Amino acid sequence: MIDYLKGLNDAQRAPVLQKDGAMIVIAGAGSGKTRVLTMRIAHLMKNGVDPFNILSLTFTNKAAKEMKKRISEIVGASEAKNLWMGTFHSIFAKILRFEADKLGYPSNFTIYDTQDSQSLIRAIIKEMHLDKDVYKYKQVYSRISSYKNSLITVKAYFQNPELIEADAMAKRPRLGDIYKEYVERCFKAGAMDFDDLLLRTNELLNRFPEVLNKYQNRFKYILVDEYQDTNHSQYLIVRALSDKFQNICVVGDDAQSIYAFRGANINNILNFQRDYDNVEMYRLEQNYRSTKNIVNAANSIIDKNKTKLDKVVWTANDEGPKIRVNRLINDGEEGRFVASSIFENKMEHQLRNGQFAILYRTNAQSRAMEDALRKKDIPYRIYGGLSFYQRKEIKDVISYLRLIANPNDEEALKRVINYPTRGIGQTTIDKVAIAANHYKRSMFEVMANIDKVDIGVNTGTKNKLKNFVNMIHHFQILNKESDAFSVAEAVAKKTGLIQDLKKDGTPEGVARIENVEELLNGIKDFVEGQVELADATGSLAEFLEDIALATDMDKEVGDDDRVALMTIHLAKGLEFPYVYIVGMEEDLFPSAMSMNTRSELEEERRLFYVALTRAEKQAYLTYTQSRYRWGKLIDAEPSRFIEEIDEQYIDWMIPQDDYKYKPLVSPDLWGDVDKSKFRQTKPKKGTPPPSHKPTDEQLRKLRRLRPTDASKEVQKAAPISLSEGQMVEHMRFGKGKVIKIEGVGQDKKAEIDFENGGLKKLLLRFAKLKML
Numbered sequence: 001m002i003d004y005l006k007g008l009n010d011a012q013r014a015p016v017l018q019k020d021g022a023m024i025v026i027a028g029a030g031s032g033k034t035r036v037l038t039m040r041i042a043h044l045m046k047n048g049v050d051p052f053n054i055l056s057l058t059f060t061n062k063a064a065k066e067m068k069k070r071i072s073e074i075v076g077a078s079e080a081k082n083l084w085m086g087t088f089h090s091i092f093a094k095i096l097r098f099e100a101d102k103l104g105y106p107s108n109f110t111i112y113d114t115q116d117s118q119s120l121i122r123a124i125i126k127e128m129h130l131d132k133d134v135y136k137y138k139q140v141y142s143r144i145s146s147y148k149n150s151l152i153t154v155k156a157y158f159q160n161p162e163l164i165e166a167d168a169m170a171k172r173p174r175l176g177d178i179y180k181e182y183v184e185r186c187f188k189a190g191a192m193d194f195d196d197l198l199l200r201t202n203e204l205l206n207r208f209p210e211v212l213n214k215y216q217n218r219f220k221y222i223l224v225d226e227y228q229d230t231n232h233s234q235y236l237i238v239r240a241l242s243d244k245f246q247n248i249c250v251v252g253d254d255a256q257s258i259y260a261f262r263g264a265n266i267n268n269i270l271n272f273q274r275d276y277d278n279v280e281m282y283r284l285e286q287n288y289r290s291t292k293n294i295v296n297a298a299n300s301i302i303d304k305n306k307t308k309l310d311k312v313v314w315t316a317n318d319e320g321p322k323i324r325v326n327r328l329i330n331d332g333e334e335g336r337f338v339a340s341s342i343f344e345n346k347m348e349h350q351l352r353n354g355q356f357a358i359l360y361r362t363n364a365q366s367r368a369m370e371d372a373l374r375k376k377d378i379p380y381r382i383y384g385g386l387s388f389y390q391r392k393e394i395k396d397v398i399s400y401l402r403l404i405a406n407p408n409d410e411e412a413l414k415r416v417i418n419y420p421t422r423g424i425g426q427t428t429i430d431k432v433a434i435a436a437n438h439y440k441r442s443m444f445e446v447m448a449n450i451d452k453v454d455i456g457v458n459t460g461t462k463n464k465l466k467n468f469v470n471m472i473h474h475f476q477i478l479n480k481e482s483d484a485f486s487v488a489e490a491v492a493k494k495t496g497l498i499q500d501l502k503k504d505g506t507p508e509g510v511a512r513i514e515n516v517e518e519l520l521n522g523i524k525d526f527v528e529g530q531v532e533l534a535d536a537t538g539s540l541a542e543f544l545e546d547i548a549l550a551t552d553m554d555k556e557v558g559d560d561d562r563v564a565l566m567t568i569h570l571a572k573g574l575e576f577p578y579v580y581i582v583g584m585e586e587d588l589f590p591s592a593m594s595m596n597t598r599s600e601l602e603e604e605r606r607l608f609y610v611a612l613t614r615a616e617k618q619a620y621l622t623y624t625q626s627r628y629r630w631g632k633l634i635d636a637e638p639s640r641f642i643e644e645i646d647e648q649y650i651d652w653m654i655p656q657d658d659y660k661y662k663p664l665v666s667p668d669l670w671g672d673v674d675k676s677k678f679r680q681t682k683p684k685k686g687t688p689p690p691s692h693k694p695t696d697e698q699l700r701k702l703r704r705l706r707p708t709d710a711s712k713e714v715q716k717a718a719p720i721s722l723s724e725g726q727m728v729e730h731m732r733f734g735k736g737k738v739i740k741i742e743g744v745g746q747d748k749k750a751e752i753d754f755e756n757g758g759l760k761k762l763l764l765r766f767a768k769l770k771m772l
């Protein structure tokens with residue numbers, strides 16, 4: 001057995017060994033908070049606590065999976081499997097499904113994602129004939145979302161003159177009406193949005209004492225990671241559930257609180273001592289993650305914040321290289337610099353792609369990075385942004401599946417009722433919607449009873465509606481008899497969706513078919529239990545829940561080796577040896593939207609602290625001289641955060657014409673930048689001679705650079721000339737050997753034994769294989 005207590009220092013061991021009671025661990029980044037939480041769970045289990053009685057709430061499902069893996073190594077996988085571990089949303093969705101009838105919901109309720117919610121709100125605004133420029137649907141959505149997270153129900157809203165007044169002042173007097181309609185429509189559709197998962201859990205625990213009692217008894221031990229970012233709704237759930245036994249352990253860092261804009265409440269940390277009896281407070285001070293330079297630089301930044309708890313963070317790790325600051329001409333150059341630097345570091349230190357991360361303030365910045373990485377043939381993965389499950393073709397398939405599981409799901413119905421086109425026009429859809437409102441039934445119910453209600457459509461249209469209903473019924477029967485994969489495969493084939501994509505014929509069309517194939521593969525994996533989920537049976541309902549709640553962090557397909565690209569918000573809790581923080585410019589980071597008050601600026605600074613403390617060995621900061629923003633090329637100014645780092649931890653660098661960068665030694669190279677703002681460190685002895693700005697000619701040359709042939713090759717589908725015994729490589733499954741080839745022409749398939757994926761049968765037309 002692993003002696004897990006040995007891997008902890010004294011300060012970390014104390015909260016692990018305290019079995020009962022309320023405790024809070026407040027400590028800086030990289031000091032082992034997550035490790036303490038993990039080991040505490042293992043220790044509880046070692047000391048006779050049943051894993052069914054432990055609830056652990058994490059920031060992403062991926063974090064939960066990693067913790068479970070560590071715990072499995074200590075207590076064994078079969079026991080660790082029984083832990084309740086995951087995000088607030090995933091855990092409480094499971095509980096709500098079980099208790100749904102108490103709230104008047106079906107147990108197969110749909111989970112609306114942000115897109116669904118926004119599309120419904122947009123429809124409501126239109127139906128109410130409101131001005132869409134005043135009632136911007138995204139703003140209305142976030143307003144409703146913040147009400148829900150503050151537990152302000154529709155009823156509570158209308159009883160609160162201040163809120164009504166505030167919305168009226170904001171020239172949106174009908175906001176309450178939209179809120180009311182939205183909630184009713186979700187309910188009628190048997191759907192909960194993300195915020196409902198918390199709001200309804202609160203409702204459940206408040207209204208039904210016997211239910212509260214049941215879960216209080218179940219979750220005798222509760223643990224929460226990243227406690228500083230819990231919102232009010234989450235806070236109340238934790239408080240209610242832990243009220244009976246008060247065995248609660250929360251860990252967090254006020255300096256990493258970065259979700260105030262979404263309602264996270266730092267007071268949750270400050271009030272913890274008030275909420276429970278005899279709270280033990282623990283502090284950890286030693287950072288194990290980063291070099292001295294990184295830890296000290298990060299300390300020097302967070303020192304600038306006025307609102308903070310006093311904390312010490314130090315490290316016994318090496319001093320490491322200083323933080324490198326680089327100035328680039330524009331975002332294209334910035335991307336090329338980062339890609340080249342990653343390439344050189346890989347070569348020099350023999351590193352894997354997965355050891356690098358590029359972090360940015362806004363998703364839009366990823367494009368320049370992607371372009372440059374592709375050209376250098378460096379594999380990468382973007383987290384966040386438009387995720388796999390939000391792509392049109394994927395959402396189309398999923399909408400069919402949702403409709404099969406819950407025919408009242410209106411957003412799903414509207415998406416697919418006439419896709420692929422089957423002659424059901426918008427006028428007909430509107431008529432069905434009006435009838436549904438009138439009869440207080442779902443659109444699907446109206447369609448299923450189209451012979452009994454007169455909605456003013458002709459026989460031909462009626463038949464089209466009937467055909468659609470019959471098709472869905474047919475899938476529902478299949479769903480009762482077989483697993484999620486069979487249903488999804490039938491949907492892809494029988495709805496005409498694949499044929500429609502095939503008609504397209506463009507490379508994008510082919511990519512969309514591949515995405516659908518990838519989705520089917522994913523469902524197959526799920527059904528075969530390769531995707532681990534406690535007590536899963538592979539049903540369609542389970543699959544839908546799983547993907548509805550998968551955060552962008554969780555969608556790791558295979559364990560291939562890629563550079564990670566993500567916003568700083570998503571990077572919380574993670575660590576990478578090499579970290580590039582790009583776009584260090586005023587108005588971008590700190591964001592122009594967050595500089596109005598001290599507290600907003602301090603939140604941006606905490607965000608920078610989070611970014612920097614992700615780095616283990618080396619951090620790079622880059623900024624550009626000009627950048628396109630809102631369609632205009634603007635002069636960019638370096639971020640004040642660069643200036644706030646204690647200068648002794650910084651090396652100023654400048655790119656040279658050949659993209660080898662050397663320390664800046666000549667002040668003349670500052671160009672337009674206000675020199676007085678910056679202090680330079682003296683060049684070390686033996687530094688190369690002064691570098692020069694690239695000439696225009698050299699810049700033109702650089703801009704002409706095109707992707708290499710090698711990078712194109714990966715995109716190509718495999719040649720059909722494969723032979724048995726041949727070694728190949730697949731993006732997702734890794735290396736493999738061709739076992740058998742069958743079929744001809746377009747239907748040619750290969751059975752391949754992959755190192756990572758095991759035996760797979762792939763359609764050669766689609767499989768992106770590289771011959772080895």
Ligand code: ATP
Binds near residue numbers: 253
């Ligand atoms: P963050 O605030 O970023 O979430 P954290 O406080 O949760 O950080 P961890 O992620 O638990 O910190 O730990 C940071 C790193 O240090 C991890 O790689 C962890 O394995 C390592 N570590 C923590 N404690 C020890 C220890 N006592 N000995 C060796 N390594 C440790």
Ligand code: MG
Binds near residue numbers: 034035225
């Ligand atoms: Mg952590």
